Amino acid sequence: MSGFWSLLRLDLALLRRRRLPRWIAGGALGSVVLSIAFSSAGDGEGARLVASALRFLVAVIIGLTTVLGAVSISGDAASGALRGVMLRPVGRPAVVLAHATATSLFVMAIYVTGLIIALVAGSTLCGYGDVLYEEYVVIGADEMAGFMFRLVLLPLPALLIPPLLALCISTRMDDGATAVVLALVATVGPLLFGFVSGDVPEWVFTERAMHPATVLGKLAQGYQLDADRVDSVEYIAACVWQPALWLISFAGLGILLFHRREIHT
């Protein structure tokens, strides 16, 4: 773990300076703005607007941050920067963990920013009212606010997995393009399959990220099928410990793969 903090500072600085992270952040936040612009939510239907924006945001983050993770170490290797890093007194696990931490912080920053934009837009453009069926109140505004508070935060742990999975692949690849393709297959594949068939098990990380946003959308339309379940401690806990297991697994695998890799310094 030697040199972790210096590497983290370096990675964060690179994230700020490089063009790819900027494009990724711009693309993700742009998708939020687009989904708000094309939303059909009416007066009092702010929760619907937030839910549709979140679904876009989650899908885009999964796709784009996968690319970021896939080019991290493989990109450094291709540019020769990795050799320079390895000449410094740093441990190999620190290299992987620094990349993983920097990317995770980046994902969190994008998600929270997109969420704030969606919440503010929902409040100003629509407002948060009761969910109605004709004149009958299906879900009260207060209860809906409680659902929204929980459900908008629950995708976050699972959103950290795609870049880490991609990072794991990049630890063995010198070719960035190959790493990107392989990582996209592993992350966007289940996402697309879930979009098309709606048949992905919930413990798969893409579905774990999409499900809270999907349920929020359903609740905002008055469908209360999952209301009791997402209200339970078990669901909230599963949204945390399952992604945590994925994260630990990929981090460990990444460190292991990078440890065995030959780097000519």
Next chain:
Amino acid sequence: MSGHGIRERLLVLLVAALGTSAIRGQTLELIALETDLKLPYQDLTEADMDGDGRKDLFFALADPPRWEIRLRLPGNAGFGPPRVIPVPAGVAAIALARVVPPAGYDIVTLAADGLAVIPGGAGGNGKPRPWCRVDLLFPPGHRGVPHHWTWGDDIDGDGRQDVFVPGLEGDLLVRGGADGKPAGPPERMPGPPTRVVRRRTGRGLVEVRRMRPRSELARLYSGASVPAWLGRDGLYAVPRTPTGFAAPMNLFPLKARAQAGLGILRRTDVDLTDLNGDKVCDLVLTRTEAKGGTFPDRRTDLLFFKNTGQPARAPAQVLLLPGVLSSGPDVGDVNGDGIADLFLSVFAGDVKSEALRRMFGFRVTLDYHLYLGTGGARAPFPRSPTLSLSDKVDNRTFETWSLRHRRVLSHDWNGDGILDLVDFKADAKTCTVTVTYGKTEAGRYELGDATTEFTWTGKVTGYGVVSMGEGAAAARLKTATGVVYVTAKR
């Protein structure tokens, strides 16, 4: 009465009591009671024709048109030889009703010029005897071997079964009498108004079509069936009074919803059932419709209206479900607490899932939801299902209505007062019936680990669960030429 007789009767009672307690709450041994007619049949109805408390089989067959009654034999011996009744000329349909003493269902034939009755038990000679002279009118598409039209029911509240038949101008009540003859002439019941539809044809002529919507018998109060119909502005019922029937009453006023966009895909069903155990039937209104957009979402709305004797203008609860209602809503006491519970199934039915099913052969997911009744003063059911089950069926099974619903929660198989789940699994050569016993844990309904399985060898064309008598649930497997009942060994 001799002492020997009393001892014999006590012994019989003891054996019966032991037999019952051996079944109650236990896992069962399943057996198959099979009947093969060796040729296709048009219709099958289970009814207790001989009055022994167990249901017999009533088949309708073509070429030549005839009915066959197969009486249930004692014990586990299955069904007896057929009693063949040729279809009299001019008969359009039949009603099964208890109109001729002693007990047991009789066959009431419905023809354009009146009703005749054929006693259902073994004693009759199979010849119809005129029962009531009345002019009847059947829908234009009603043809084929005369099969089951309606059941007899106590409509006027005198404790005897009556028959509700489609008269020329309106639906008619034929009251059953004590001597096996009608008690008076048929009485015309209030019904939905006649609608006249005018349409201009290609040559400038106006086509005028007079349509007479029919009413249905609905159990408005527990044990009391009255005519009811769904109008554009609500559900009308004909309340019973001490001297007869009152004028129709719009018991549940419903808003007439404007047709718009893809509203033609809308379907509305109503069920009258007691939701809160007050012996008065409440209204369950089910709407399935497509909702807006280029790729419309399908949605099912369940509205529950409490019956207070006064027009109910607002629903007590609304449940919105994504997708199309496939089975149900079945309301019954699932967990044995005396409060009505709700069981239904839905499937997505939207453009995406239809495209995947038709183009790529994706299996269709049927979601079964159980809502345990709350018994609360306001909402009769919780907002989310207490138990959800899922089943994936292939394209062929999905498209065959009689095979689509492989999970049935409608009967108590082991007599513990809690309904048990029946799963069907059929292929080209076998059909396996699995009974999973329900249990309650801290007031919650759960499916236990104990199951009983039975595999019948042969190809089935449909399946379901029926009652073959008091406390005798059976899985009915229909084949092309017969029927098999998988039931508990007694």
